[in-house]
Amino acid sequence: MLISRQVLERPMAGVRPFALTALRHPTVSTLLADHRALLADLLDGLGSPLHVVLPQIFEENVVRLRRAFAEAGATADILFAKKANKADCYVTSAAALGVGMDVASSPELVKALAGGVPGHRIGISGPEKDDTLHALAVQHGCLVAVDSMSELRRLAATARLAQRQATVLLRSRTAGQPGSRFGLSAAEREAAVGLCAELAPHISLRGFSFHLNGYSTAERATAANEMIEHCLDARRRGSLSAELVDIGGGLPVRYVEPRLWGEFLEQNEPAQYHAAKDFKDFYPYGGQPAAQAVRALMAHPLDGGESLSTKAARNGIRFVVEPGRALLDQAGFTMYRVQQVDDRRDTDGYAIVTVAGSSFSLSEQWFNTDYLPDPLLMSAQPAADEMFPACVAGSTCLESDLVTWRKIGFPRPVRRGDHLVYLNTAGYQMDSNESPFHDAALPLKAVLRLGDEGAAPRWRLDGI
Numbered sequence: 001m002l003i004s005r006q007v008l009e010r011p012m013a014g015v016r017p018f019a020l021t022a023l024r025h026p027t028v029s030t031l032l033a034d035h036r037a038l039l040a041d042l043l044d045g046l047g048s049p050l051h052v053v054l055p056q057i058f059e060e061n062v063v064r065l066r067r068a069f070a071e072a073g074a075t076a077d078i079l080f081a082k083k084a085n086k087a088d089c090y091v092t093s094a095a096a097l098g099v100g101m102d103v104a105s106s107p108e109l110v111k112a113l114a115g116g117v118p119g120h121r122i123g124i125s126g127p128e129k130d131d132t133l134h135a136l137a138v139q140h141g142c143l144v145a146v147d148s149m150s151e152l153r154r155l156a157a158t159a160r161l162a163q164r165q166a167t168v169l170l171r172s173r174t175a176g177q178p179g180s181r182f183g184l185s186a187a188e189r190e191a192a193v194g195l196c197a198e199l200a201p202h203i204s205l206r207g208f209s210f211h212l213n214g215y216s217t218a219e220r221a222t223a224a225n226e227m228i229e230h231c232l233d234a235r236r237r238g239s240l241s242a243e244l245v246d247i248g249g250g251l252p253v254r255y256v257e258p259r260l261w262g263e264f265l266e267q268n269e270p271a272q273y274h275a276a277k278d279f280k281d282f283y284p285y286g287g288q289p290a291a292q293a294v295r296a297l298m299a300h301p302l303d304g305g306e307s308l309s310t311k312a313a314r315n316g317i318r319f320v321v322e323p324g325r326a327l328l329d330q331a332g333f334t335m336y337r338v339q340q341v342d343d344r345r346d347t348d349g350y351a352i353v354t355v356a357g358s359s360f361s362l363s364e365q366w367f368n369t370d371y372l373p374d375p376l377l378m379s380a381q382p383a384a385d386e387m388f389p390a391c392v393a394g395s396t397c398l399e400s401d402l403v404t405w406r407k408i409g410f411p412r413p414v415r416r417g418d419h420l421v422y423l424n425t426a427g428y429q430m431d432s433n434e435s436p437f438h439d440a441a442l443p444l445k446a447v448l449r450l451g452d453e454g455a456a457p458r459w460r461l462d463g464i
Helices: 026-034 036-046 055-071 088-096 106-114 131-140 149-162 186-198 217-236 258-267 290-299 308-314 363-367
Strands: 050-053 076-081 100-103 122-124 143-146 166-171 203-209 244-246 318-321 332-342 351-355 376-378 388-393 402-410 419-422 445-449 458-461
Touching: 026 036, 026 055, 036 050, 036 332, 036 376, 036 419, 036 458, 055 076, 055 088, 055 290, 055 318, 055 445, 076 088, 088 100, 088 106, 100 106, 106 122, 106 131, 122 131, 131 149, 131 166, 143 149, 149 166, 149 186, 149 203, 166 186, 186 203, 186 217, 203 217, 217 244, 217 290, 217 308, 290 308
Parallel strands: 050 445, 076 100, 076 318, 100 122, 122 143, 143 166, 166 203, 203 244, 244 318, 351 388
Antiparallel strands: 050 332, 332 351, 332 419, 376 419, 388 402, 445 458
């Protein structure tokens, strides 16, 4: 067998692409295995990229998370973090299940109300909210997380004008993150509790919240314990309704098997990426599932040995939790059509696959990192026993528009017209950073629901 000199001299890519196979929900596996033609038709008909959203899985996640809190002996009100995805279908599902909504803008609040979520189940977060958002919150009885003394005074004035009482949480800086730009310092918190008492006809202090980065259950439990103590202190000072502790979001999602994730971290190096990009931080893709994190959080031992959930129950404290990503785990995926393949294997050791669309629709780039789970290749070409290393680029004129910087080891050569599927993108990936750059239309969302066994999936455009 003759081997060409060109093949012999083909440069190595430096390292072999590492496989980070994405986990799949059974519903997603069924769609990819049995309804591939429908997915291809939707992408061709509705445009690339296309976001497929799966509210059935969102609803399963709600049930699973509620069960985790109940089994941990905790009482928790779930507020879906609206910012994690703009699709209306998730709001409708939340309303049907009695789930609340965490919003941070007037348009988000209006969407929550229009989707059927009552005001008393809506929490308003975000720093220094504007007067319009305050007015809507007061009129609809929403729970407002107040971030500063000035905001507390403005909210009280709005409630006074409306002849209503605003319900509030005081967002407080934790001992572990005293430099956070969010929340009240210890001195400000003390003053705010006193001011709430003075403003009692128009302000009802319901409890405390905090902002925390990261996914450490121990750190979150410690912060929650601080807020319980603040509630108890407020009660001693006359605020008898201080019974809520908002623990925020920060519940992790597992995208890939932990073993794979550990092996990837050991082997990760700039040579794995286009242009030797050197990323420093990644989402913990192999972390614990959200329900497992809830159990660990609630069971965390405090001083004295009792668990967080036990202390909360003993003192009549209810938790508020604001999951976004955790409720959207596996509840959607994103498809791109391949527009061109620049085969640079002979010169650079890997190809550049250009898709119709941009990295703005896979928003991990917003966090200066890469979305790491491998995309799936859907191709009409026959199978080939040939590993095809390639990164994935967007079709804009930006040098930095890489949908996937990491070199993916596709199982066959990628061709124009093929489709790439990025799994588990509903949480923060789909639309957090999308824009009509180059006057391109914003990608559509197709809502899919599987019917009874053997029935074809039903689909519609989101918002219709």
